[in-house]
Amino acid sequence: MKIAVEGGLGRDEASELYESVGWFGYTRDPDKLVRSLAGSHVLLTVRQEDGRLVGLARTISDGETVCYVQDLLVRPEAQRRGIGRVLMEELKRRYIECRFFLLSTDHAKTEDARKSHPFYRSLGLIPHEEQGMAAFGLPVKR
Template sequence: MEIEISAEYQAAEVVDLYDSVGWFQYTRDAGKLLRSLKNSHCVLTARNESGRLDGLTRALSDGETVCYVQDLLVRPSTQRSGIGRALVEELKRRYAGCRFFVLSTDAAGTEDAEKSHPFYRELGLIPHSEQRLEAFALPLKRQEHL
């Protein structure tokens, strides 16, 4: 597995990775997805020995005070192999000088949270509430799922 900063990826491989984890809202408009990657502060990719895209994370940041981890995806067939950990650890290294390192995810009690919350804690991330912080956001624009 090779982790690298990437500005080059094919639309088909990105859509395939996002689809593999069920993020169909992103793949309905491949052009928009690719523009979102291009406009991110940092995109890291993980590829297997044959070059297949198995993981991706992207950060939105000012590079000084805040790093927001927007996406963290690992192909289901390669999960629990260290790819997600390597991607997040590299972001943490790159943004070590930032005061805030933030990742939003599903709330406790959801199926995805049962897997992801322990993983995020292992990486040293803790919920806002445990830091006496709150997060506010506009309501999500929900679209019907495929």
């Protein structure tokens, strides 16, 4: 497997990866997905030797004070092989100087979150409320 920084992804390749993990909200408008990936501060990808995309992580950042990990996804058949960990460790290394390194995910009561929250904690990430902080946002557009 090879990790790389890319400037964007093609429509079909991006849609296929996001659909493989059930993130259909992103694939309703594939052109918007492609534009969002191209507009990322950093887009890290992991590919198999044959070039097949198996995972990605992307950030939104000013590169100095804040890094927001927008997406981290790995194809289900490639999960539990350390790919997500490698992607996150590379992002943490790249943004080590940023005061804020943030990631939002589903509430702990959802099935996906019961799997992902221990993973994020193992990387040293701590929920906002445990840091005496709060996060706010407009309702998610589904």
